[in-house]
Amino acid sequence: MRQRVAAALWVVANLSCGAIGCSSSAEKPANDDASVLDVPADFPARPAPDDNAVTLERVELGRTLFYDTRLSRTGQISCSSCHVQAHAFSDPNRTSLGVDGLTGTRNAPALVNEAWNTSYFWDGGVPSLELQAVGPIKNPLEMDMTLADVNALLAVDADITARFQAAYGEGPSERTLPRALASFVRVLVTGNSAYDRFLRGDSVALSDSAQRGRDIFEGERGQCTHCHVGFNFTNNAFRNNGTRPDDSDPGRQRITLKDSDFGKFRVPSLRNVAVSAPYMHDGSLATLADVVEHYDQGGSGSPNTDPTLHALGLSDEEKSDLIAFLESLTDDEFLNDARLAAPK
Amino acid sequence: MIRYWCFFGAACSSLFACGSVSDQQSPGASGAAGASSAASAAGAASGGTGNAPSADQCPGSPTPLASGTSGVMLPVQIVGAGAPITTGQVVTPSVGTPYKLSLLKFYFSSPVLLESDGSRVPAQLVLANATPRPYGIALVDLDDSASQSITIAGPAGDYAGLELGVGLPPSCNDADPTTHAFPLNTDSDMYWTWGSQYMFIRVEGSLEGNGVWSSFALHVGYQQAYRAAQVMGALHLLPGASAPPTLRLDVDRLLNAPLGADTSGADSHEAPDEWVADNVANGALTLVP
Numbered sequence: 001m002r003q004r005v006a007a008a009l010w011v012v013a014n015l016s017c018g019a020i021g022c023s024s025s026a027e028k029p030a031n032d033d034a035s036v037l038d039v040p041a042d043f044p045a046r047p048a049p050d051d052n053a054v055t056l057e058r059v060e061l062g063r064t065l066f067y068d069t070r071l072s073r074t075g076q077i078s079c080s081s082c083h084v085q086a087h088a089f090s091d092p093n094r095t096s097l098g099v100d101g102l103t104g105t106r107n108a109p110a111l112v113n114e115a116w117n118t119s120y121f122w123d124g125g126v127p128s129l130e131l132q133a134v135g136p137i138k139n140p141l142e143m144d145m146t147l148a149d150v151n152a153l154l155a156v157d158a159d160i161t162a163r164f165q166a167a168y169g170e171g172p173s174e175r176t177l178p179r180a181l182a183s184f185v186r187v188l189v190t191g192n193s194a195y196d197r198f199l200r201g202d203s204v205a206l207s208d209s210a211q212r213g214r215d216i217f218e219g220e221r222g223q224c225t226h227c228h229v230g231f232n233f234t235n236n237a238f239r240n241n242g243t244r245p246d247d248s249d250p251g252r253q254r255i256t257l258k259d260s261d262f263g264k265f266r267v268p269s270l271r272n273v274a275v276s277a278p279y280m281h282d283g284s285l286a287t288l289a290d291v292v293e294h295y296d297q298g299g300s301g302s303p304n305t306d307p308t309l310h311a312l313g314l315s316d317e318e319k320s321d322l323i324a325f326l327e328s329l330t331d332d333e334f335l336n337d338a339r340l341a342a343p344k
Numbered sequence: 345m346i347r348y349w350c351f352f353g354a355a356c357s358s359l360f361a362c363g364s365v366s367d368q369q370s371p372g373a374s375g376a377a378g379a380s381s382a383a384s385a386a387g388a389a390s391g392g393t394g395n396a397p398s399a400d401q402c403p404g405s406p407t408p409l410a411s412g413t414s415g416v417m418l419p420v421q422i423v424g425a426g427a428p429i430t431t432g433q434v435v436t437p438s439v440g441t442p443y444k445l446s447l448l449k450f451y452f453s454s455p456v457l458l459e460s461d462g463s464r465v466p467a468q469l470v471l472a473n474a475t476p477r478p479y480g481i482a483l484v485d486l487d488d489s490a491s492q493s494i495t496i497a498g499p500a501g502d503y504a505g506l507e508l509g510v511g512l513p514p515s516c517n518d519a520d521p522t523t524h525a526f527p528l529n530t531d532s533d534m535y536w537t538w539g540s541q542y543m544f545i546r547v548e549g550s551l552e553g554n555g556v557w558s559s560f561a562l563h564v565g566y567q568q569a570y571r572a573a574q575v576m577g578a579l580h581l582l583p584g585a586s587a588p589p590t591l592r593l594d595v596d597r598l599l600n601a602p603l604g605a606d607t608s609g610a611d612s613h614e615a616p617d618e619w620v621a622d623n624v625a626n627g628a629l630t631l632v633p
Contacts, residue, residue: 051523125539130522134530135537146531174522174529255539257566 031060036339040191042200043231046115052130052179054186057167060343062184064160065177067342070153072143074099079136079181080342082108086335088272089188094283098142105249107283110276112269112334115186118236122265122281125255129182147174190271190334191231198328206328213325216318224295226308233270233329239306240264242299243280251281263304274327275335288326292319401515404525406468406476414500414581415470416588420484420492421632422448424595431487434552437596444557445549445595448486449534450624451527451542453516454509457498457581458574464507467498479516483527483534484593494591498581505576506631508591510624511544514567536565544569545620547598562599562617569621577631590632597628 034056039046048054065071066079082096083089089111095103106122114120120132136142137150154160154172161171168176195214197205206214216222229235238252240263252264265281279285285294294300296319298311314322334340421428424435429445436442457465469477472495485491496506511517518541521530528535534543545564550557577589602619 121538123538126537127540131520131537131540134522134535138530138537146533147529148531174531178522257568 031063031339031343032056033339036187039189040196042196043189043191044116046186046189048115048186049128049130052182054183055167057163058180058183059187060184061160061163061167062180062182063340064163064343065181066184071137071145071150072099073145073149077143082136082142083111085337085341086275088112088190088276088335090276092277094278096142098139099144102141104139104141106281107278109268110272111185111188112190112271113232114188116232117234117266117269119266123250123252123255124238124266129185130178133178133181133185147177151177188334188340190331192333193271193331194328195325196331207324209321209324210328211325212318213321213323213328216314216322217325221314221318222295222312222322223308227267228270234267237267238264239267239308240302240304241280242294242305242309243282243302244284245301245303247282247302249282260304263302264306270326271329272331272334274330288323289319292322402479402513402519402524402528404478406478406480409468409470409474409476409497412499413468413497414583415474415495415497416579416581416585417472417493417495418588418631419590420494421590421592422484422486422492422595423592429486429595431549435595440596440600442552443549443595443599445486445547447546447548448595449483449543449547450510450545450593451481451483451512451534452494452508452510453481453512454507454572455496455498456507456572457496457501457503457579458505458507458576459501460504465498465501465503467496467506470495470497478525479519479528481512481516481527483532496579496581500581500583502582503579505574506579507572507574508629509570510573510621510629511564511567511570512542513570517541517567517570536563539565541565541567545624547595547620562620564617564620569618571621571625573625573629575629575631577633579631592630592632593624594628594630598623600628 036059037054037056046054052058066083069075069078069081071078077097077099080089082091084091087110091108094107095105096108097103109122114129118127120126120129121135126132126135134147137145137147151172151174154164154177164171164173164176164180167180170176194205194210217224217228227235227237227239227241238261240251243249243263247263250262252261252266253259255261273279274288277287279288279291280294285291292314295309296312296314299305299309423429424433424443424445425437429435431445431447434442434444452469455467455469457467459465469480469482471477474495474497476497482494483491484494516528519528521528521532521535526532528542530537534546535541536543543563543565545562547564548559548561550559552558575591579589580586598620600623
């Protein structure tokens, strides 16, 4: 009897598909587990623009494109070349290798909980994930492609074109390509670190050292929450965190043209920070110990250093505790989530 | 004052083959449309110091032309050392450094016709078929001869000059390039993907000094670099008018850098290079009979 019911439902489904032009198997997303769209219950609702609501079809299409080297002029670079899942979708190199071995000047940031950010790139010049996705594709030091050329390559791929149609009602285009990529980045949600479990009631999730480090992080000793605050450990603001005095990168000033913004960069989330070395906008600090030392000294002397930075005078034990807390922000489930990995 | 009217399209086979009607006899329907167009163009021409409107205020199908509108096609000539130039050509100006361009593109927008008594008459940029240009703008490209003319539509009459926006009004400068067609799409290569705005003028090439060629890149953008350039000269939007004048951009004057300006390209992504825009507004762009 169960088999007969199932067969009847199959027929109904087929009829419905015929009436509305339903997709073929080729249009099915690579992963049909909609749980990839989930957001931790204790996170704020995930924002998405009206014209790019998060759907499984769009996310899975974006996932395929994220790992697709056809997005680069040489056919050798994909988004994942510089945003490696094991490193919280960051690049373990100080600066990333683009086409023809070219390199830029800034470190590829981790892609964690980007949906909640209000601006993108280190200087925050881009207001949406959709527009952010265009930058690396067209950057001559990164992928060096026109969107037209990428879309022409994708348009001859019947499978992916069908998936574009299913996700957006049109094939690969200047509108749909960045939206699909943005959809995937929007579900790179990390919220199950030891710290998160501790907050949810698992009293043994944090070591004693990490708990002391948390007190330093949030309290007067470290005052890290001046900038790294909230569920995503960022105030989404721009700060000069005391970078090298000879650093010529104008940072936020490039966008606002204000002298007062020289050397300011977007405050990054600290989630998975232990696996996203090297650090700072230029990848100039190799380890968490280097970062803690940097802040303990009140920065490295940039003339526009944020006034909240000052020498802390932390003891060696306090530094170790602070690092232990930062390490507790690692979400191994996120780093190994097969739903976010390259499609098989 | 006699104005000439023209129903573009089926009723008017040529931009200049129009009938005439007095102001008072203008078709009633054109009044509201004309006022709307005028307000829009006047606002856009004001130059980008106010709050940026949302992107949907940069419509792909601008206000249809009002009845009573005529047009004139102006060739755009890009010259160096007094003669038309092409990319890759070595130009030796009478004053200054030899140069050669590898790329030169810029936007026109927000035209205003100027009358001899100083009054301003809002106009529109239209395509050769007399439909409004998408977004009301034109992208001139040294490497694309088809881009090297613009057609101005406005009330028929004799004018003493023309004002042209060099750059984009704020409404279009804030447009989303992934939902806008050429020339506001990303592949127009005028969009700063790192800054979410458009370059107004993009000029790249190399300069010669002591026998050595050094590359330069001047990317002029940010709203503060928008200029309304006034070019004076007789301009007739009349049936049977004589050959129209030419818009001439003198690259010698365009590249006339003030003392201390960095033309190396090192700051081309970090400063609006307003002096380039100033040069366009102060003599590099002229109207030549």
